[in-house]
Structures are given as structure tokens and as C-alpha cells.
Amino acid sequence: xxxxxxxxxxxxxxxxxxxxxxxxxxxxxxxxxxxxxxxxxxxxxxxxxxxxxxxxxxxxxxxxxxxxxxxxxxxxxxxxxxxxxxxxxxxxxxxxxxxxxxxxxxxxxxxxxxxxxxxxxxxxxxxxxxxxxxxxxxxxxxxxxxxxxxxxxxxxxxxxxxxxxxxxxxxxxxxxxxxxxxxxxxxxxxxxxxxxxxxxxxxxxxxxxxxxxxxxxxxxxxxxxxxxxxxxxxxxxxxxxxxxxxxxxxxxxxxxxxxxxxxxxxxxxxxxxxxxxxxxxxxxxxxxxxxxxxxxxxxxxxxxxxxx
Numbered sequence: 119x120x121x122x123x124x125x126x127x128x129x130x131x132x133x134x135x136x137x138x139x140x141x142x143x144x145x146x147x148x149x150x151x152x153x154x155x156x157x158x159x160x161x162x163x164x165x166x167x168x169x170x171x172x173x174x175x176x177x178x179x180x181x182x183x184x185x186x187x188x189x190x191x192x193x194x195x196x197x198x199x200x201x202x203x204x205x206x207x208x209x210x211x212x213x214x215x216x217x218x219x220x221x222x223x224x225x226x227x228x229x230x231x232x233x234x235x236x237x238x239x240x241x242x243x244x245x246x247x248x249x250x251x252x253x254x255x256x257x258x259x260x261x262x263x264x265x266x267x268x269x270x271x272x273x274x275x276x277x278x279x280x281x282x283x284x285x286x287x288x289x290x291x292x293x294x295x296x297x298x299x300x301x302x303x304x305x306x307x308x309x310x311x312x313x314x315x316x317x318x319x320x321x322x323x324x325x326x327x328x329x330x331x332x333x334x335x336x337x338x339x340x341x342x343x344x345x346x347x348x349x350x351x352x353x354x355x356x357x358x359x360x361x362x363x364x365x366x367x368x369x370x371x372x373x374x375x376x377x378x379x380x381x382x383x384x385x386x387x388x389x390x391x392x393x394x395x396x397x398x399x400x401x402x403x404x405x406x407x408x409x410x411x412x413x414x415x416x417x418x419x420x421x422x423x424x425x426x
Contacts, residue, residue, distance in 0.1 A: 123195075125159040126188040128152055132168065133177055133185055189378070196257075196382060209384035210239040217261035219246040220330040220350060221371070221400075228399050233391055240384055257385050259392070260374040264308055272380040274389075276373045277396040280405060283316075283365035284334070284357040285343040291360050295324035297336045297344035308369050309345055316364060348405045371400060 131141035131152075142152040160167050167181035177185060196211050215222065222244045230242065261276065285291035296317060299309040313323070324342045327333050333344045338356035345367075351357055373392060379385055397403050 121159070121162070122155075123191070125155045126191065128155045129159065129167065129181075129185060130188055130192065132156065132175055133181075137175055193378070193382075208237045208239060209382075209387045211257065211382075211384050212241045212243060213384050213388055214243040214245055214258040215261070215388070216245045216247070216258060218263075218329060220347070221261055222246050223331065224349065224399055229391070229395055233388070237384075237387065240387075257379040257382055258376060259385060259388055261371055261392075262374065263369045263371055265372060265374070272375045272377055274373050274393075276371045276392060277401040278368045279371050279400045280348045280368050280402055281312075281345050281366065282348055282351070283343055283360045283362070284337050284346050284351050285360055286337060286340045287356055287358045289340065291343045295322040295342040297325045297327070297333050297342040298323050299330055299333045299345060300326040300328055308367070312345055312367055347400070349400050352405055368402075371396070 127145060128141060131144045132138060135141045135144055138152055138156070139149055142149045145152065156167070163180075163184075165180050166178055167184060168175045168177055215225065217225075226244065234240065234242065263279075266273075283291075285294055296313060298313050317323075325336050327336065330347055330350055334346050334351055334354060334357065336342070337344045337346070338354060343360065345365075346357075347369075348359075351359070373389065375385055375389065380389075
């Protein structure tokens with residue numbers, strides 16, 4: 119029996135994306151072609167590889183065993199490509215970066231242009247949304263606030279990101295309701311805990327949003343005051359920071375990588391670049407900040423005094 123590597127790539131794309139439609143988009147082919155390749159693979163093997171339902175596609179027991187071997191083939195193929203590349207050509211292959219939308223947008227604006235110029239043989243995929251962990255993951259770096267490592271993930275503290283409360287410029291913030299950033303994941307509740315700690319009994323919450331740029335837009339539009347990353351808000355003329363040390367915190371941004379892919383050259387290269395540059399993009403070096411810690415939350419998030 120001759121197995122086609124393109125058919126195995128279909129297998130991996132389906133299990134990583136959760137559907138045939140998304141798998142076809144990942145591979146740049148139409149859905150009918152992806153479906154034919156999956157059917158041909160199942161026919162050649164004489165077994166069903168996925169169970170189809172209204173909620174998506176799940177691998178069967180045989181499918182899971184084949185996926186493990188397909189991932190090993192993928193890793194070996196990627197290693198061959200790295201070895202075959204000229205010594206000075208740098209890393210090759212695709213790297214996925216996951217995180218909150220505003221974090222990825224900051225990277226796309228300030229980090230990725232020099233990174234892709236320095237490593238032209240790499241292709242990048244940005245994916246925003248709540249943190250997810252899969253044993254079938256491709257080479258991926260994830261950037262999350264206060265998110266513990268899962269399933270043996272490699273994880274490091276990347277940077278402390280200063281936050282402060284902002285209000286519409288010219289408005290009296292005492293009269294404004296709150297605009298709150300609410301994380302979709304229950305384990306990443308630093309903004310909600312901040313609001314619980316600082317909100318007065320008669321303060322109302324006018325709006326909640328799951329992305330810092332949405333909160334910034336709402337604050338700039340006059341809906342209320344809200345907690346924002348300083349690297350995102352300081353350059354916006356429509357908002358003004360509230361000068362109150364009780365309204366300022368830092369959140370720790372962590373980098374996560376799957377243990378099976380963390381040693382690949384492209385992942386190691388991206389980690390090194392991120393460690394060297396994220397302080398200038400997200401951290402205290404992008405704003406004036408002193409190091410006096412006022413108090414801490416249980417997860418290590420610190421309330422600090424920000425210099426004017």
C-alpha cells in the first residue's frame with residue numbers, strides 16, 4: 119500500500135482545525151478536494167478515520183494511532199528541510215502564533231516586519247481566540263496572560279505588561295461607568311478581579327468586551343472608563359490616563375510552546391526574538407514606570423504606581 123503524504127497532511131489539518139472546511143482553508147485547497155482525499159485515504163486503509171457529527175469531526179481510535187505516525191513523519195520532513203537548507207539560510211517552515219487579538223495586532227505591526235525580513239523562508243499564521251491545547255498541534259507559539267501551562271507545555275514568563283485605567287479625554291471620570299475587559303477563559307480573570315477590587319458599590323458596568331482594542335474604542339467613544347494596556351492606550355489622543363495608583367496594574371504575558379515542537383529551529387528562533395523584543399513592544403520600557411509595588415493579586419498580578 120502506498121500512502122500519499124498529501125493525504126496525511128489532510129488528516130493532520132482536519133484534526134488540528136476540527137472540520138473539513140477549516141482544513142481545506144489551512145491547506146489552500148477546496149473542500150471537495152479535501153473530502154475526496156480523506157475518502158481515498160480511508161478507502162486505501164479500509165477503515166474509518168473520523169466520526170462525523172453536527173458538532174465537528176473527531177478521530178476514531180485507529181485515526182488517533184495514524185495521526186501519531188503522521189505527526190512523526192511531519193516532524194522528520196521538517197527536520198530534513200532544515201538540514202537541507204543552506205547553513206546561513208535560517209529556519210524554514212510554517213509557525214503559528216496564537217494569542218489575544220490586540221496582542222497579535224501589536225506583533226503584526228512592530229515585531230513581524232523585521233522578523234519576516236530576517237527569516238524569509240518562514241511562513242507565519244496568526245490565530246486569535248481563547249487558549250486551546252491540542253496533542254495534535256503543529257509548530258505553535260502561544261502568548262497568554264496568567265495562563266498556566268497544560269499537557270506538558272513549555273512555558274516561560276515573557277514580559278510584564280503595565281495597565282492603567284483610561285477615560286475619554288476631557289471627561290470627568292468620577293461620573294463615568296466602567297467599560298470592562300472580560301476574558302473568555304475562567305482562569306484568566308485579572309481584569310475582572312481588578313474591577314471587583316476597585317469598583318465602588320454604586321459604579322455600573324456599561325459594557326464588557328473580550329479584547330483590549332474594543333475596550334479602547336468604547337472608552338474613546340465616551341461609553342465609560344476602562345482598564346487598558348498602556349502600550350496600546352498611551353498613543354491614543356482620544357483617551358487620558360487616570361492618575362491614581364490604585365488604578366494601575368501589571369499583567370504577566372507568558373509564552374507557551376508544545377513540547378514536541380519547541381526544539382525545532384523555527385520555534386527556537388521565534389522564542390529568542392520574542393524574548394529580546396517584547397519588552398520594547400509591551401513592557402515598561404515603552405512607558406515611564408517606577409518599580410514600586412503597591413499590592414498584588416493572588417496570581418502574581420501586581421498593582422503599581424505609574425509615573426506621569
